[in-house]
Amino acid sequence: MQRSRRRKQCFARLADLYSRMDAAYQAAADRVQFTCADCAHNCCVSHFQHHTMVEWAYFLEGIKGHSPEAQAQFLALAQANLTEVQRALALGETPQAMCPMNxxxxxxxxxxxxxxxxLHGVAHVITPPGRETHAFPGCPRYEALAMTGAGDPMDRTPFYQELAAVDRAFRETLAGPRPKVDLTLSEMLLLGPPR
Ligand code: SF4
Structure with missing residues (x-):
């Protein structure tokens, strides 16, 4: 099968997985009437790192929907974001730099x-293969709402497993090496698509 066709199939699988993640997240949020509306903390300044090549490539597909001028602006913002993140890390601080896509x-x-x-925000559990389940409480707003007893952590395990499977299929379409990925959105944007 052609490489581009196999990639499109991976992107379709990822889009379907994302829609089911969104539904599971919304169900967990609804159980405690949790929303992000008017929250003083913007999660888009969080120091997120991403670990799959298929998400990296799919993100850059999304960028193509913007004008060349907007894409150039995103690149400039990504460089500024990276500079600020590196400055904070060098000082031993937790980076709080706004995502260039916001x-x-x-x-x-x-x-x-x-x-x-x-998925950020709601309480969740993860069970890595052959290991114990780890529980995470969610953001401070979710945690406060869940204290009422209505909270029910979302199990991320099947989503992580499925994402890993889609990523493996995507990596098979790459010509070059397939190293471990541990990059921020800005780093991915500045590097360009995985090949
Ligand atoms: S891609 Fe950036 S702007 Fe979009 S939700 Fe994630 S952190 Fe926020």
């Missing part, structure tokens, strides 16, 4: 945003 509070690649952008 446009006046709205995500500039909403349909193509990463898994962590979709």
């Amino acid at each position: 446009q006046a509070g709205l995500c500039g690649i909403y349909a193509h945003r990463f898994m962590i952008c979709r």
Whole structure:
């Protein structure tokens, strides 16, 4: 099968997985009437790192929907973001640099945003293969709402497993080496698509 066709299939699988993540997230949020509306903390300044090549490539597909001028602006913002993150890390601080895709509070690649952008906030559990389940409480606003007892952590495990499977299939379409990925959105944007 042609490489471009196999990639499109991976992107379709990822889009389907993302839609099911969104639904599971919304169900967990609804159980405690959790929303991000009017939150003083913007998650888009969080120091997120991403670990799959398929998300990296799908994110850059989303960028193509913007004008060349807008894409150039995103690149400039990504460079500024990277400079600030490196400065903070060198000082031993936790970086708090705004994501270059945030446009006046709205995500500039909403349909193509990463898994962590979709799942951040609600309490969750993860069970790595052959290891114990780890529980995470969610953001402070979610945690306060969940204290009422209505909270029910979202199990991210099947989503992580499925994402890993889609990533393996995507990596098979790459010509070059397939190293471990541990990059921020800005680093991915500045590097260009994985090959
Ligand atoms: S990709 Fe979108 S949702 Fe994710 S941090 Fe950037 S602006 Fe926020």
